Amino acid sequence: RMNDLISSVRIKGLVEMDGRDVNARGMDEVALRRRVGMVFQKPNPFPKSIHENVAYAPRMHDMVSRKADQDELVERALRDAGLWNEVKDKLYEPGTSLSGGQQQRLCIARAIAVRPDVILMDEPTSALDPISTATIEDLMDKLKQDFTIVTVTHNMQQAARVADYTAFFHLGEMIEYNATKQMFANPHTKKAEDYITGRYG
Template structure:
């Protein structure tokens, strides 16, 4: 198995407050890795370190190393914009752009000069929407605003625009927490399909979701990585007492 993303003793401070206490973790290619833990445990913070979204917040200090295919994403001369093209992200709140469905998907590839306007771009938009399982629902209204779609459709549109940039890794920050159970199931099925092409890392507040879809699961607590292994192992036979307590609902 290929290690796609590797972090080494990653530490993060918001001002003087330390939020991550040295997390070392290997994430494998074409797998779904889930991060679980009580709120405030650092799982989302850690996720945002993986595509340098924390750079946007003032007063954040990051130490340690994050590599993608062995290349340091915080390395000298590495631009965070370029990093984010390779490591995409889907957010908790569906956030389609105030543009048409077509432009939502075409926006980034065109800006990145990946395709030319016209046929080439049309094909990419269709392919991305198909991969996101949205094509059949929107193919007749590509010019309508992305904000007119339902919540679940909006989230799939956000996934479609992320995969249109052809990243290696997709980060998902609680992608279904704002959705109803049926939309959630559609997205979960989509994720298991997408892992054939991409490496997926998902933060979830929902342990069952991790159990259903993740190949690997990491349990975070108070800024520490407590336990990380195959999902089955974590849920059936946790090694750490804290993990067991969390999984059995003793705290959360």
């Protein structure tokens, strides 16, 4: 629901959450955004302090009001994102002062601060170096114990490493969906097999 005000956007197909069409007219977008966290391809921290990056959304959703509660929530989110020990002494410095990998973990902390039901990650490591990528992948492995994570990636090795289930899309159509190990070992469609084996893509 990020393109609602763009008149040229066309939406086809159906995306449901708990049996409700997320694009339905009666859907409360604010409530939906509270339940679905978003992590983008390029780290995009707010031009605010590290603390405020994490505290902002919970405060806007009336999850916390007292300063002590905000501080506790910020620490928990930063710990869950594996960033607390690196930033605990500079919480009021700009989020943009962090390295690329740290900024992406800050964006993950920002997303999980409101305890969403689902986290959407759009190529979350494509702008990062291999060490930062490994850190984010380890983090995703821990977070999936508490959150449903949907990740878009064109990196076959990454999909094999981090995903429990894989859906293969081609030109907007879902070609195949299966347990990741099954899909990579024995894909059921020729198109998926050709992509996985590198014949195209």
